[in-house]
Amino acid sequence: MAMTLELKSEAFDEAVAWTCIGRDASTARDRVLNAATELFCHHGFAATGVDTIASQAGTAKSTLYAHFKSKDKLIEAVLEREGKAWRDWFFGRLGQIHGTPKDKLCAVFDILEEWFSDPEFYGCPFINAIGEATSENENLRSAAKVHKSHVNVWISAQALELGFLSPDDLVREMTVLIDGAIVAAQVTRDAKYSEVAKSLIANRLAA
C-alpha cells in the first residue's frame, strides 16, 4: 500500500517547550493526556497503568475510557500529540536560524543539544515505544514513520536548495546522525553528543 502522507506544510504553533507535559489542561481529556505523557515517557508504556494515569490526571477512570477506547489508543494519542508538540518546538527554533541551508542543517544539532540538556529529557518517545516491543505493534512503527517524515521533508528541502541531485542521501545521513545523537545522549546522559553529530555532517557537507 502506498501510504500517502500530507506533510507538505504542517501548520505549527510557536511552542516554547519540546514536550506537552505540564501544559495548561482545561478539559479532562487534556489532563489525561498530560498525565499519560509524563508517566509513559518517564516510566515506560507497559509499566504505567491506567489507574495511575487517571489518578495523576485527577479524573475518573471511566472518564479516561470515555475519551480513549483502550490503553493502546491512548498510547497512540499520546505519541501523536507529543510528536506534534516536539515538531512545533523544533521547527519553531529552526525558524529562528538564519543562514545558508548548510548553516541550518548544522544548527539542527545545536537545537537538539538544547533538548538533550533538559533534565527531563527522556529520549524520543517513538524510538522508546518501538524499543519496548520491536516484534509487534506495526501501528507504532507507522506513527514513528509519519513523525520522522515531517523532519525529513524539511531536510530534503535543504538538500534541494543545496543542489543535491538525490536529496534522499542527505536525509538518510541526517536520520542516522539525529537518531544516534538522541540515543547516545539518552544512554550516557551526555548532551554533547550533538556536537559530534554536527561535526560529522559539517565534514560531509564540506566535501
Add this chain to the structure above:
Amino acid sequence: MAMTLELKSEAFDEAVAWTCIGRDASTARDRVLNAATELFCHHGFAATGVDTIASQAGTAKSTLYAHFKSKDKLIEAVLEREGKAWRDWFFGRLGQIHGTPKDKLCAVFDILEEWFSDPEFYGCPFINAIGEATSENENLRSAAKVHKSHVNVWISAQALELGFLSPDDLVREMTVLIDGAIVAAQVTRDAKYSEVAKSLIANRLAA
C-alpha cells in the same frame, strides 16, 4: 566513584550467532536464560512475566527463582550474557577483517548490516532496556556503559594506530554512527542504514 573497568583483553569465544537465543541449553539455568532473552528482547522487559518465561523454558517457576533472586536480577543476567554473546560474534567477525585500521573501522558497518539483516533483529537490548524507563534503573545504564566500553576500547586502539592524538573524538563519532544505524534500522526495518553510517565515517577518515 571512579568506575574501574577491566576491558583490556576480553577473552571471546568464536561465536557464530549474534544472540544466544536458540543456543543449546543443558542446564535448567541456561534454558531459563534462553527463554528470558527471547521473550524480553522480542516483547519487552516489563511486558514479559516470569510465568511465561518458566513455561517457555520448560522449568518450574521455583527453579527460576532458585537461580535468580528476582526478575530484575534475571534481566541483568540476560543483558550481561546477551551482551557477551553479541561481542563474541562482533569481534569474531572483526577478526576476519584484514587491512588498515581505516578498513576495519569501515568494516564495522558491514558487520552491523549482517546483524540488521537478520529477520530476528530486535535492536540493541541495552538501548531498548534504557528506553523502557529512562528515569530510573541506573543499574541498566551502567551495564550498557560496560558493554559499549568494550567496543570503545577497540575503536580507541584503531584511532591510536592511525596516529590520532585524542582517540576519544573518534570513539564518540563511532558511537553516534553505530547507535544511529542500529535505531534507524530497527525503526524502519531497513538494514541499509549501515551503509549511510559507513560513508559518513569514511568521509571523516579521509579528511
Add this chain to the structure above:
DNA sequence: GCACAATCAAACAGGTCTGTCTGGTTTTAG
C-alpha cells in the same frame, strides 16, 4: 544403597492489570 542437590507441579498470598458498569453529581446549552 544413601544422602544430597536439583528439579518438579501446584497452590498460595497479596497486588495490580485492563476494562466495564452503576448511580450520582456537576456543568453546559438552549
Add this chain to the structure above:
DNA sequence: CTAAAACCAGACAGACCTGTTTGATTGTGC
C-alpha cells in the same frame, strides 16, 4: 428551568503480576 452531556467515585470481573512455600520426584556422587 430543563435536558443533555460530561464527569465523578467506587465497585466489580477476570486475568495476570511477582515471589514464596510445600512436598514429591528425579538424578548424582560416594
